[in-house]
Amino acid sequence: MSQVPAPDHRELRARYPQVFDRPASARLATPLVLLLAVGIFAFGLVDLEFSPARLLAGLHQLGWISLMMVPPDPGPSLPIYLKALGETLSIALLGTTLAAVLALPVSLLAARNIVPSSLLRFPVRRMFDSIRGVDTLIWALVWINVVGLGPFAGVLAIAVSDFGSFGKLFSEAIEGADKKQVEGIRASGGNALHEIRFGLMPQVLPVIAGQVLYFIESNTRSATIIGIVGAGGIGLQLAEQIRVLEWQKVSFLILMILVAVAAIDWISGKLRSAIIGQRAVA
Amino acid sequence: MTSAVSILPGPQLAALNAAYRRAVARKRLNVMLGGAVFCVALVIAGIGAEVNVRTLFTYFGNFVSYFDRIFTLDTGARVWTDSGEWLWGWQKWLRMLGETILISYVGTLIGAVLAFGANFFAADNTSPAPWLRFVVRRLLEFARTVPGIVFALIFVIAFGLGPMAGVLAIAIHSTGALGKQFSELVENADMKPVEGVRSTGASWLSCMRFAVLPQVAAGYAGYALLRFEINVREASVMGFVGAGGIGQELVVAIRKFYYSDVSAILLMIIITVFCIDIGTGWVRARLFGKDARI
Numbered sequence: 001m002s003q004v005p006a007p008d009h010r011e012l013r014a015r016y017p018q019v020f021d022r023p024a025s026a027r028l029a030t031p032l033v034l035l036l037a038v039g040i041f042a043f044g045l046v047d048l049e050f051s052p053a054r055l056l057a058g059l060h061q062l063g064w065i066s067l068m069m070v071p072p073d074p075g076p077s078l079p080i081y082l083k084a085l086g087e088t089l090s091i092a093l094l095g096t097t098l099a100a101v102l103a104l105p106v107s108l109l110a111a112r113n114i115v116p117s118s119l120l121r122f123p124v125r126r127m128f129d130s131i132r133g134v135d136t137l138i139w140a141l142v143w144i145n146v147v148g149l150g151p152f153a154g155v156l157a158i159a160v161s162d163f164g165s166f167g168k169l170f171s172e173a174i175e176g177a178d179k180k181q182v183e184g185i186r187a188s189g190g191n192a193l194h195e196i197r198f199g200l201m202p203q204v205l206p207v208i209a210g211q212v213l214y215f216i217e218s219n220t221r222s223a224t225i226i227g228i229v230g231a232g233g234i235g236l237q238l239a240e241q242i243r244v245l246e247w248q249k250v251s252f253l254i255l256m257i258l259v260a261v262a263a264i265d266w267i268s269g270k271l272r273s274a275i276i277g278q279r280a281v282a
Numbered sequence: 283m284t285s286a287v288s289i290l291p292g293p294q295l296a297a298l299n300a301a302y303r304r305a306v307a308r309k310r311l312n313v314m315l316g317g318a319v320f321c322v323a324l325v326i327a328g329i330g331a332e333v334n335v336r337t338l339f340t341y342f343g344n345f346v347s348y349f350d351r352i353f354t355l356d357t358g359a360r361v362w363t364d365s366g367e368w369l370w371g372w373q374k375w376l377r378m379l380g381e382t383i384l385i386s387y388v389g390t391l392i393g394a395v396l397a398f399g400a401n402f403f404a405a406d407n408t409s410p411a412p413w414l415r416f417v418v419r420r421l422l423e424f425a426r427t428v429p430g431i432v433f434a435l436i437f438v439i440a441f442g443l444g445p446m447a448g449v450l451a452i453a454i455h456s457t458g459a460l461g462k463q464f465s466e467l468v469e470n471a472d473m474k475p476v477e478g479v480r481s482t483g484a485s486w487l488s489c490m491r492f493a494v495l496p497q498v499a500a501g502y503a504g505y506a507l508l509r510f511e512i513n514v515r516e517a518s519v520m521g522f523v524g525a526g527g528i529g530q531e532l533v534v535a536i537r538k539f540y541y542s543d544v545s546a547i548l549l550m551i552i553i554t555v556f557c558i559d560i561g562t563g564w565v566r567a568r569l570f571g572k573d574a575r576i
Contacts, residue, residue: 037391044388048381048445048526058441065440090327097324133552137431137519141536146344151331156338225429229522229533232331235432239523242435250436254428261427 069251077249081237085256087151088233089264091226092219095158100212103163107170108196113182114174124167131164136222140231151232158219158226169211170204177203209275213268220264224257352545361542369546375531379554381445382527385520386513389449393456394506397422400457401464402490408468408476410486418461426458430516434525445526452513452520460509467501468494500569507562514558518551 013020074081108114110124140157147153182199190198227235234253241249290298353361361368369375400418402408409415430451437447475493484492521529528551535543 040384041388041391044384044449047384048388048449050446050449054441054446058437058446061440062437065436086330087332090330093323093327094331094333129556130552133515133555134548135515135519137522138532138536138548141522141533142348143345145536145539146348147337147341152333152337155331155333221427221429225431228431228435238432239435242439245439254432258424258427 065247068247071248072252072255073248074252075246075249077237081234081253081256084227084232084234084237085260088223088227088235089220089260091151091154091158091223091231091233092216092264095155095223096162096212096216096219098155098159099162099166099215100208102159103166103170104208106163107167107174110167110171111174113177113179114196114200125171128164128167128171131160132168134161136161136226137229140226140229144230149230149232154223154226154231154233157231158222161222162215162219165215166211170208173204173207173211174200176207206275210272213272213275217261217264217268220261224261351541352548353542355542361545368542369550371531371543371546372550375528375547375550378521378528378531379550382517382520382529383514383554383558385445385448385527386452386510386517389452389517390456390506390510390513392449392453393509394460394502396453396457397460397464398502400461401468402494404461404465405468407471407473408490408494422458422461422465424458425454426462428455430455431519431523434520435523438524443524445520448517448520448525448527451525452516455516456509456513460505463505464498464502467498467505471497503569504566507566511558511562514555518555 106124110121110128112121115121136157139160140153143153143156143160147156177200181203182195185195185199223233223235224238225235227233227237228239230236234257238250238253238257241253289295355361355364355367357364357367400422403410403414403418404422406415409418433454434447434451437450441447441450471494475497476489479489479493517527517529518532519529521527521531522533524530528547532544532547532551534540535547
């Protein structure tokens with residue numbers, strides 16, 4: 001039986017100083033960061049008026065609310081809710097489509113391989129960033145001031161806030177496209193528009209289609225909430241029923257939202273794989 | 283020199299050409315059918331959402347002039363000519379913005395801790411029992427799918443008005459989102475270290491602690507930072523339903539048509555979001571190295 005020689009600690013220490021003798025700053029960094037994180041957390045709890053009494057009372061209340069939510073029951077207003085759900089889905093579909101149509105040409109301006117001048121690119125990118133920095137709900141409030149209460153304001157709110165996200169995503173997709181095909185078009189005498197149409201778009205469109213589908217999915221979620229500020233859809237009903245404490249209707253509405261989101265997820269998953277499958281073949 | 287490309291005899295070529303044209307035609311038909319279905323869906327959606335193009339054209343001027351108005355002071359001057367008057371409430375707004383960031387910080391941290399507790403049960407490769415995985419996954423899905431602001435609406439009634447409702451709403455939503463992302467990280471982790479640890483007779487808990495956690499900890503931190511960034515945006519609207527933060531001021535300004543206040547608050551929100559984005563980006567770069575992306 002072979003005997004492993006006992007390790008020589010002194011030699012090991014000398015050979016691997018970064019393991020045995022880490023500088024104090026490196027050893028202290030992790031605990032310090034943790035301490036800081038916990039400290040801010042504790043400060044936050046105090047500053048935001050957390051107290052065990054309030055928490056317990058609230059949980060008690062929440063327990064009651066959950067009990068009153070069963071069984072979910074729409075009462076006589078089921079047709080209204082179904083219509084509101086349809087409205088929500090319409091808002092998501094139209095808003096996303098509008099955003100994609102508007103963002104595609106503008107995103108070309110923000111892509112490095114289309115517009116080499118950073119002087120021109122910079123303001124476009126900052127515009128996308130600013131639009132994305134403002135939440136959909138805020139856009140909904142703004143559009144309500146402009147076109148009045150109702151789902152149309154919701155469509156425009158989703159369109160504007162997605163315009164920012166799409167602009168960024170599309171321009172990244174365009175920057176990631178292969179340059180060789182564009183060069184091929186140029187070599188055979190195509191002009192700049194031909195390069196975009198025949199060199200770039202065939203590569204970029206499947207990616208963009210996937211992203212648009214994904215956004216329709218996530219916008220179904222956003223569209224359910226913009227009703228809370230009055231921009232139509234099922235959120236309007238939900239906020240109303242919560243305010244008048246009709247908990248059975250609330251739980252029914254939440255269930256409707258969950259089912260609708262799951263259905264859209266499933267459909268867009270199928271469509272996405274169909275599109276990606278096409279790209280793999282082509 | 284003859285060309286290397288051999289040309290097939292006529293009849294053979296014609297057959298191949300016909301097959302190619304059929305394939306192209308079929309593809310084109312598919313695309314056109316898809317497009318037609320999509321257009322019909324759009325028209326139905328347009329009717330459902332009461333889209334009125336005339337309204338849009340009539341009122342589009344309003345949209346432009348709205349931005350004109352929010353950049354005009356009551357005196358009629360442009361806002362940037364008198365920044366003292368424009369940002370008159372900056373101390374109050376900064377305090378509210380601080381509260382917003384704090385709401386999203388506390389909410390994200392609670393959510394991350396809860397998600398950390400749940401994710402090993404939700405991942406395929408580490409869950410101790412299938413029924414447990416099923417239950418935890420459905421719970422996370424529920425927390426993720428119900429929008430944060432709906433939780434906030436309910437919590438405002440249960441816990442009373444104030445930032446606490448916002449924090450809890452953000453915490454629950456983050457638990458759902460982070461729980462899924464964390465468990466996906468665990469599913470992608472290398473299982474060999476787990477086998478190594480288990481072969482020494484370690485318990486399930488030790489396996490998670492010494493074999494899985496070291497592989498995924500950095501990923502956890504990255505996702506939590508990303509979620510924090512998203513939550514700052516989310517927290518900025520929690521005030522709309524009375525759950526604390528800058529949203530309260532903003533909704534009052536918009537509803538009561540205090541035009542220049544709207545632009546001032548929006549500007550401060552956008553700058554804050556920028557700073558948070560850059561800050562978390564910097565921390566992420568420190569964690570993962572310069573060009574790593576998750």
